[in-house]
Amino acid sequence: MGKFSDRPDIEAAAQKVRPAIGAKREIQHLPTVLWEGETVDLLATGQYGQGVGLVALTDRRLLFLKHGILSQALEDFPLGNISSVQWTTGLLMGTLSVYASGNRADIKSVPKTHGEALSSRLRMVISTPPAAAAPAAAVPAQAGAPDIASRLATLDQLRVAGAITDAEYQERRAAILASI
Template sequence: MGGHYRSDIAAALELATDLEDSRSVRRQIRYISELIWPQEAVKLLTVGREDRQFAKSPGVVVLTNQRVVFNRSSLLGYLVTAPVDAISSVDWAGGTLKLKWPVDEFIRVRDVPEGSGTLLASRLRAQLEERRVSERLEEQRTARRRRGLPEGTENSAEDVTTRLSTLDRLREADTITEAEYQERRAAILGTI
């Protein structure tokens, strides 16, 4: 898809090789830079149609470092946005991507290309898993402080194994670079 885009959008387009090359999709991709905040970085994008009866034109699903944005341009325009931290689950099956966040709100996008949809879902799941692990670690630290134990006195083998396993999933999902993986792995192993 030709055009001049911000470098992060161009990099996301390089990963999304299976996007439909239509005028509507090109227009939406040009519009992404206006939808995202200056401090946001686009990680991935794909296209699809909202799973509603009259949603005929495709929309763009954008994963940034802070939120997920679904935009479908139509006569009235349509925008759904959710902070990544608020998303509670990601389902991907048969070309349909479903993102759910608290209060039973969700967006379901159908006709998503297999490659970019799978990549987006796996990266988002990895981010959610990383957040859950961070929350569990913080809970463990809080429990240690309540018991009056100094930081780092209970670094169990199970904790290290869990952290290494999460790190492996992040690398497999291409959420972190090989250099970041090696650095974090060394830091985890250094706590033993």
């Protein structure tokens, strides 16, 4: 099967969702809507508003892209504005609800395995404090214990879902444990 993109980050993300891909045109158009230096982490297909398109999680935002012949749509949610993520699922598909800036956006008909990986990764990203925040050592160990456990559980889910490699898992696990 052919390549989806010349960009390694987009190609790697597209290869993970290959069985459910219905958005080849959107994947090919994706580099034109990315910001300079922005990298793609995960992809999925889904329905948002009146269109079916591509859901992309990057290092800076979650975006929905529909690039059809007759209509196009782009909606993005900067990661810093996302306060909560909800994943509800049926037998094969689910709905990813994103709460950002006081609003709720529902992305429907997301394939179950890709939606689980996407929601887990989003939860991990929005729960991880920015690098400029106070060091973890300043937080008493007792107060951080449940947070550490939930971060480790989320990390395990990401690895099982195939959203991160074993090397990424080991690196992030070590970082979480080092923050205790």
